[in-house]
Amino acid sequence: MKNHQITIKDIARELNISKSTVSRALTGHPSVKSETRKAILELAEQLDYQRNMMSISLITNKSYTIGIVVPEFITSFFPQVVVGAQEEAAKAGYNVLVSQSNDDYATEVANTKVMLANRVDGIMVSISKETRNFDHLKIFQRKGIPIVFFNRVCDEMAVPKVVIDDYDAAYHAVEHLVLSGRKRIAHLAGPEVLAISRKRLNGYIDALKKHQIPVSDDLVIPYDLNLSKVKIYIKHLMGLENPPDALFAVNDPTAIESMRVIKELGLRIPEDIAIVGFGNNYGSDFIEPGLTTVNQPVKEIGKTAMTLLLGLIDKDTAQWRAVTKTLDTELIIRGSTIKQELPQSKR
Amino acid sequence: MKNHQITIKDIARELNISKSTVSRALTGHPSVKSETRKAILELAEQLDYQRNMMSISLITNKSYTIGIVVPEFITSFFPQVVVGAQEEAAKAGYNVLVSQSNDDYATEVANTKVMLANRVDGIMVSISKETRNFDHLKIFQRKGIPIVFFNRVCDEMAVPKVVIDDYDAAYHAVEHLVLSGRKRIAHLAGPEVLAISRKRLNGYIDALKKHQIPVSDDLVIPYDLNLSKVKIYIKHLMGLENPPDALFAVNDPTAIESMRVIKELGLRIPEDIAIVGFGNNYGSDFIEPGLTTVNQPVKEIGKTAMTLLLGLIDKDTAQWRAVTKTLDTELIIRGSTIKQELPQSKR
DNA sequence: CTGTTAGCGCCTTCAG
DNA sequence: CTGAAGGCGCTAACAG
Numbered sequence: 001m002k003n004h005q006i007t008i009k010d011i012a013r014e015l016n017i018s019k020s021t022v023s024r025a026l027t028g029h030p031s032v033k034s035e036t037r038k039a040i041l042e043l044a045e046q047l048d049y050q051r052n053m054m055s056i057s058l059i060t061n062k063s064y065t066i067g068i069v070v071p072e073f074i075t076s077f078f079p080q081v082v083v084g085a086q087e088e089a090a091k092a093g094y095n096v097l098v099s100q101s102n103d104d105y106a107t108e109v110a111n112t113k114v115m116l117a118n119r120v121d122g123i124m125v126s127i128s129k130e131t132r133n134f135d136h137l138k139i140f141q142r143k144g145i146p147i148v149f150f151n152r153v154c155d156e157m158a159v160p161k162v163v164i165d166d167y168d169a170a171y172h173a174v175e176h177l178v179l180s181g182r183k184r185i186a187h188l189a190g191p192e193v194l195a196i197s198r199k200r201l202n203g204y205i206d207a208l209k210k211h212q213i214p215v216s217d218d219l220v221i222p223y224d225l226n227l228s229k230v231k232i233y234i235k236h237l238m239g240l241e242n243p244p245d246a247l248f249a250v251n252d253p254t255a256i257e258s259m260r261v262i263k264e265l266g267l268r269i270p271e272d273i274a275i276v277g278f279g280n281n282y283g284s285d286f287i288e289p290g291l292t293t294v295n296q297p298v299k300e301i302g303k304t305a306m307t308l309l310l311g312l313i314d315k316d317t318a319q320w321r322a323v324t325k326t327l328d329t330e331l332i333i334r335g336s337t338i339k340q341e342l343p344q345s346k347r
Numbered sequence: 348m349k350n351h352q353i354t355i356k357d358i359a360r361e362l363n364i365s366k367s368t369v370s371r372a373l374t375g376h377p378s379v380k381s382e383t384r385k386a387i388l389e390l391a392e393q394l395d396y397q398r399n400m401m402s403i404s405l406i407t408n409k410s411y412t413i414g415i416v417v418p419e420f421i422t423s424f425f426p427q428v429v430v431g432a433q434e435e436a437a438k439a440g441y442n443v444l445v446s447q448s449n450d451d452y453a454t455e456v457a458n459t460k461v462m463l464a465n466r467v468d469g470i471m472v473s474i475s476k477e478t479r480n481f482d483h484l485k486i487f488q489r490k491g492i493p494i495v496f497f498n499r500v501c502d503e504m505a506v507p508k509v510v511i512d513d514y515d516a517a518y519h520a521v522e523h524l525v526l527s528g529r530k531r532i533a534h535l536a537g538p539e540v541l542a543i544s545r546k547r548l549n550g551y552i553d554a555l556k557k558h559q560i561p562v563s564d565d566l567v568i569p570y571d572l573n574l575s576k577v578k579i580y581i582k583h584l585m586g587l588e589n590p591p592d593a594l595f596a597v598n599d600p601t602a603i604e605s606m607r608v609i610k611e612l613g614l615r616i617p618e619d620i621a622i623v624g625f626g627n628n629y630g631s632d633f634i635e636p637g638l639t640t641v642n643q644p645v646k647e648i649g650k651t652a653m654t655l656l657l658g659l660i661d662k663d664t665a666q667w668r669a670v671t672k673t674l675d676t677e678l679i680i681r682g683s684t685i686k687q688e689l690p691q692s693k694r
Numbered sequence: 695c696t697g698t699t700a701g702c703g704c705c706t707t708c709a710g
Numbered sequence: 711c712t713g714a715a716g717g718c719g720c721t722a723a724c725a726g
Contacts, residue, residue, distance in 0.1 A: 018712065019703090019713090020714080048486050050460070050464045052702095052703055054704090055705085056704060056718095059717080074426075076422075079425075083447060097442060097444060113397065119401060286630065354719060365697045374720095379696085380696090383695085405703065408702075697725085698724085701721095707716085710711105710714095
């Protein structure tokens with residue numbers, strides 16, 4: 001049996017009145033005799049009537065749906081952003097269509113097509129690490145569908161963005177390493193195509209320069225964020241004749257995987273090498289030692305991006321302004337950089 | 348400017364042909380002169396034409412959207428399930444509307460209403476820990492919209508379910524503690540309203556009975572999964588005059604939080620107390636010591652539930668069978684129960 | 695092979 | 711206050 005939904009027609013027939021009257025009562029139009037209105041509302045309630053959004057979408061040319069395009073759903077970051085965004089959307093009566101691409105470009109493109117077919121009223125996107133061509137996103141601009149980037153943004157599109165100050169956060173993270181006495185600080189960086197990687201790299205470089213520490217190419221390794229490769233890089237770094245005494249990892253998963261490898265090598269953290277991550281992901285507080293990392297206001301990112309996006313809907317495109325909101329970060333210092341006296345298991 | 352989508356009408360006008368011909372060409376109907384077809388497809392491509400799903404939904408009374416209702420998005424479990432489900436849905440041309448309720452009953456109800464208004468063709472649900480009344484879900488049954496439960500299921504509804512054998516997994520987890528020599532095994536249990544909690548509790552009880560270990564009420568603490576309370580319970584347990592030598596936690600977050608508290612108390616894991624969790628969540632492998640826990644095939648749960656659900660759509664309700672698929676689990680033994688020689692940082 | 699018509703569920707004129 | 715008619719974008723049935 002096809003699913004059998006109650007329609008206005010059903011209610012009208014049952015009550016033997018016209019469809020338009022039912023529609024009026026249901027939409028709260030005042031010009032309905034209170035008696036009739038009451039009967040209609042009661043019957044609607046009783047039959048679990050739900051107005052079919054499809055039809056109203058057809059009329060208004062709005063879907064009341066926002067698309068969210070994210071690269072992955074493994075770490076806690078994107079799910080949390082989605083939660084924040086969803087809360088904000090719900091307040092405004094919007095639904096959210098989420099798609100994740102497994103960091104795969106082709107999937108991202110396919111997903112955005114789906115968003116188009118579903119007539120999303122706007123999209124919030126964080127691009128995959130493979131994305132270099134933005135045609136699939138520019139379509140939205142051309143069609144007048146607002147788009148807001150967050151986290152991994154697209155530099156070449158003049159649309160609103162929600163980011164954190166990656167440069168600044170990286171700068172302070174690395175400075176923290178310098179101030180705690182480290183001289184040879186390695187950086188496991190992200191892919192160069194991501195602006196986010198480049199900014200963190202620049203923060204790293206400038207912090208070193210500021211403190212008259214030479215930037216050594218040997219110590220900077222950009223990689224594709226495929227964690228299985230971390231082991232190779234760490235072994236290489238620690239095998240140098242002058243190995244690093246600190247590591248700034250482009251994100252927490254990288255930092256955590258690095259810690260695992262370093263422990264395997266029998267080295268001590270932070271005595272032999274200090275580690276700083278980025279993201280304050282789930283788990284960075286209970287790994288041992290705790291991971292010093294940059295905290296970002298995850299849910300806030302989602303909320304901010306959604307608020308920005310909703311503000312663009314129904315506005316004339318001419319009024320759109322490509323603001324970039326930069327949210328504050330905070331360096332959380334834990335045991336991976338500073339030896340801490342923990343009241344925990346005796347060794 | 349409202350977003351201006353290209354329609355069949357636009358293409359027809361441009362090419363000066365009828366709308367039906369355009370529609371036929373676009374839907375791959377053979378009866379279109381290849382010349383005309385070519386012109387249509389080219390123009391459509393050029394204009395980024397995307398058929399409006401709203402209208403076809405209106406006709407077919409299908410939305411090609413599946414709702415997924417989950418209680419939370421903090422741990423990696425549900426996001427991963429969603430990924431699995433989404434992959435399966437995409438293969439069949441379906442979208443996914445995800446809603447999370449923050450484990451709040453009222454939000455869950457509101458979310459399901461949204462699903463109804465959006466005419467989802469089916470829903471996959473895992474209930475919140477507060478949910479005791481299932482009227483909001485029974486509506487779907489009544490309307491002939493298929494529903495599949497996963498993980499946290501509703502016993503009183505005869506619909507397909509995808510679960511793991513919680514009883515069996517708990518039994519083996521606890522038996523592992525017994526076989527490793529523990530005699531006083533505590534259990535931080537989940538809320539009794541969740542079937543999942545009861546099954547794990549029963550597995551715990553039966554494993555103890557099987558091995559002639561008395562089940563002590565003092566050692567079983569059901570709680571509402573609010574992690575901030577774990578500290579109180581652990582302190583209470585460890586303060587008993589005859590404290591437990593092992594703890595079976597209802598899930599990994601509980602286990603991990605317990606480990607934190609236990610370390611704070613200056614106790615050693617596993618020497619003073621062994622810990623077993625449930626779920627093999629993200630982080631359970633890199634906490635120290637590694638957490639012995641029950642691994643569940645997360646993505647597989649999502650895929651299986653979605654496959655089951657898609658199989659129900661368009662079928663006569665009479666053909667629906669309330670199968671329950673039970674997926675295999677595996678106990679992963681790590682350092683929290685067995686002292687392991689780790690080739691890592693010297694102590 | 696192509697055009698015309700009707701209708702999906704709803705809302706919004708326009709007439710009573 | 712209420713009813714009838716038209717149309718949103720698309721497809722399907724019915725003519726050519």
